[in-house]
Amino acid sequence: MKEQIVRKIIDLAGSLSSNRWRSGDDLLAYFDEPLVGFASVNDPLFLKYKQDIGEFYLTPQELFEEEFGSGALSAGTIISVILPVSEVLLQSNRGQSGFPSREWAQLSAYGGQYAAELRSSVIAYMNQLGHRAIAPVLSLKWKTLQVPSNAHTTNWSERHAAYAAGLGTFSLAGALISKRGIAHRTFSVITDWELEPDKRPYTGLYDYCLYYNSDSCGACVSRCSGGAITARGYNNELCYRHNRSPQYMALRAEYGVEKTGCSLCQTKVPCEKSIPVQKRSDRGLVGD
Numbered sequence: 001m002k003e004q005i006v007r008k009i010i011d012l013a014g015s016l017s018s019n020r021w022r023s024g025d026d027l028l029a030y031f032d033e034p035l036v037g038f039a040s041v042n043d044p045l046f047l048k049y050k051q052d053i054g055e056f057y058l059t060p061q062e063l064f065e066e067e068f069g070s071g072a073l074s075a076g077t078i079i080s081v082i083l084p085v086s087e088v089l090l091q092s093n094r095g096q097s098g099f100p101s102r103e104w105a106q107l108s109a110y111g112g113q114y115a116a117e118l119r120s121s122v123i124a125y126m127n128q129l130g131h132r133a134i135a136p137v138l139s140l141k142w143k144t145l146q147v148p149s150n151a152h153t154t155n156w157s158e159r160h161a162a163y164a165a166g167l168g169t170f171s172l173a174g175a176l177i178s179k180r181g182i183a184h185r186t187f188s189v190i191t192d193w194e195l196e197p198d199k200r201p202y203t204g205l206y207d208y209c210l211y212y213n214s215d216s217c218g219a220c221v222s223r224c225s226g227g228a229i230t231a232r233g234y235n236n237e238l239c240y241r242h243n244r245s246p247q248y249m250a251l252r253a254e255y256g257v258e259k260t261g262c263s264l265c266q267t268k269v270p271c272e273k274s275i276p277v278q279k280r281s282d283r284g285l286v287g288d
């Protein structure tokens, strides 16, 4: 059954015109075919997230109950979807330093619409098959908040859902590295349909990052033009400010978009589009 669901999500993704944008005479895709993973709503990891991240962090049950009432989710599945950024966009940002390319800014400004449409299509598909489903980030309970340890956090994280569903691990850059790399967008849907969870092909939070698994790399540190990534990890406040600096505001006007993103840390790095492997010549630790 899971294969059928994965096939369906890939087909739905292929049918959406919002994944296309015009560049001169060409019609190009923002994202390649999605990756799909499954986690049980009763996976103890979701309680561990609450313990480690904070009491404010929501479990799948709390989110589902907001929509369908108390006790609505005794069993079920988190379906996590990764949308890998297409090669043409990766290429456009590789040559950039300091600022993203015009093409990348298109992705930041409009790629979210496609992700939202695909998410709605997945929910509609679940409903057609007689199952209830919600998108956590559309719940009335979902919110962004500031806590002492994190200036920009939320009470449901899409990358934690992806981690639980076996789709990837965290990294020095803060982002999730999937088997299609770090350059992606991701969303999740919670359903009361009980499906077999995927096995996580890793045991540690940072298994796919070379900085943690091989004492090497750190390429994202020098790629980051906002000084937000160091050997101590990712500082989301610096990233946030950098993306709203006067230079970036001017860039929004120049490119004619409401946001440009930056994402230099997601291209021209060994983890860009696959799980990175250490090359002998790359040995050596990053400085701080």
Ligand code: B12
Binding pocket: 048, 049, 052, 053, 108, 137, 144, 152, 153, 154, 155, 156, 157, 158, 159, 160, 163, 170, 171, 173, 174, 175, 176, 177, 182, 183, 184, 185, 186, 187, 205, 234, 236, 237, 239, 240, 243, 260, 261, 262, 263, 264, 265, 266
């Ligand atoms: C708020 C937000 C931001 C804020 C702050 C980011 C942040 N907190 O890391 C700002 C505006 C700065 C930002 C920037 C960017 N973002 Co953003 N952002 C989000 C958003 C909406 C929520 C993130 C969040 O609060 N998570 C909750 C907290 C708890 O988790 P976390 O910080 O992600 O996780 C860390 C800690 O929990 C820590 N940790 C500590 N203890 C423990 C214990 C356990 C058990 C675990 C598991 C983890 C853990 O490890 C994690 C990794 O550092 C998500 C969408 C979503 N709803 O999830 C997108 C999202 C994370 N962003 C995304 C992207 C692409 C970006 C940018 C590249 C955009 C850009 N500017 O070009 C940058 C760079 C990010 C980077 N280097 O990681 C993608 C990430 C894709 C990926 N490969 O990981 C997401 C998932 C959006 C999406 N739908 O695809 N973002």
Ligand code: SF4
Binding pocket: 171, 172, 173, 174, 182, 208, 209, 210, 211, 212, 216, 217, 218, 219, 220, 221, 269, 270, 271, 272, 276
């Ligand atoms: S560039 Fe290297 S250190 Fe940075 S996240 Fe990717 S693998 Fe880890």
Ligand code: SF4
Binding pocket: 223, 224, 225, 226, 227, 228, 229, 238, 239, 240, 242, 243, 261, 262, 263, 264, 265, 266
């Ligand atoms: S999005 Fe830009 S500023 Fe933020 S961490 Fe990545 S490279 Fe640095």
